[in-house]
Amino acid sequence: MTLTPEMRERAAGSLDGEEDYPLREAIDHPVDEPRIQRAVREILLAVGEDPDREGLRETPARVARMYAELFGGLHQDPRRHLRKFFTETCDEVVLVRDISFNSMCEHHMLPFMGTAHVAYLPGDRVVGLSKLARVVEEIARRPQVQERMTEQIANLLVDELHAKGVAVVIEAVHTCMTIRGVRKPGSVCVTSAMKGCFRNKSSTRAELMTLIYGDRR
Ligand SMILES: [Zn+2]
Numbered sequence: 001m002t003l004t005p006e007m008r009e010r011a012a013g014s015l016d017g018e019e020d021y022p023l024r025e026a027i028d029h030p031v032d033e034p035r036i037q038r039a040v041r042e043i044l045l046a047v048g049e050d051p052d053r054e055g056l057r058e059t060p061a062r063v064a065r066m067y068a069e070l071f072g073g074l075h076q077d078p079r080r081h082l083r084k085f086f087t088e089t090c091d092e093v094v095l096v097r098d099i100s101f102n103s104m105c106e107h108h109m110l111p112f113m114g115t116a117h118v119a120y121l122p123g124d125r126v127v128g129l130s131k132l133a134r135v136v137e138e139i140a141r142r143p144q145v146q147e148r149m150t151e152q153i154a155n156l157l158v159d160e161l162h163a164k165g166v167a168v169v170i171e172a173v174h175t176c177m178t179i180r181g182v183r184k185p186g187s188v189c190v191t192s193a194m195k196g197c198f199r200n201k202s203s204t205r206a207e208l209m210t211l212i213y214g215d216r217r
Helices: 005-012 033-046 059-070 078-082 129-140 146-161 202-216
Strands: 085-087 094-105 110-121 125-127 165-174 189-196
Touching: 033 059, 078 129, 078 146, 094 129, 094 202, 110 129, 110 146, 110 189, 110 202, 125 129, 125 146, 129 146, 146 165, 146 189, 165 202
Parallel strands: none
Antiparallel strands: 085 125, 094 110, 110 165, 165 189
């Protein structure tokens, strides 16, 4: 998919040079756990609960720690994982399949989880395979929408690896669709971002799809 200028602007926030993966500086804006605690206490009161009863007493603090973890990616720059590369001539598709991730739907603050398949056709840079998983993980750990997350991972790889092509396919279950709203358990949302040769060359794209889904069809 292609991002509209408006979506791009939204993704960029107000930070220069961070267009696709806005980064909040940890030093200036650390996760404010006491503030989350106060907010969670408010929510409990608002739904008609007693936040002072025994079972809930520690809940605001637990939720604050959880959010600090789930949104930790806001304070990490995923690009750093790709800055250590090997100069290598490789003319074959590199694919890491089934990278599991958890993220948080920014519309409902409910988790969505699934797997990402990340592939690239190297130019002259090759990175350690685990780095691709680290990138997925950090981009997932922030308020997200799946479409943007897919695009962000692909753009980051394009920028950093000078690859001839990049492909990202993400399959995820959104709890905001399974436990509320339309309540469709089992529905899987699939998004993809194809860059360079994966976009232009149908044979390369077909090869990739066989690599990802070949033995599962
Ligand atoms: Zn949602």
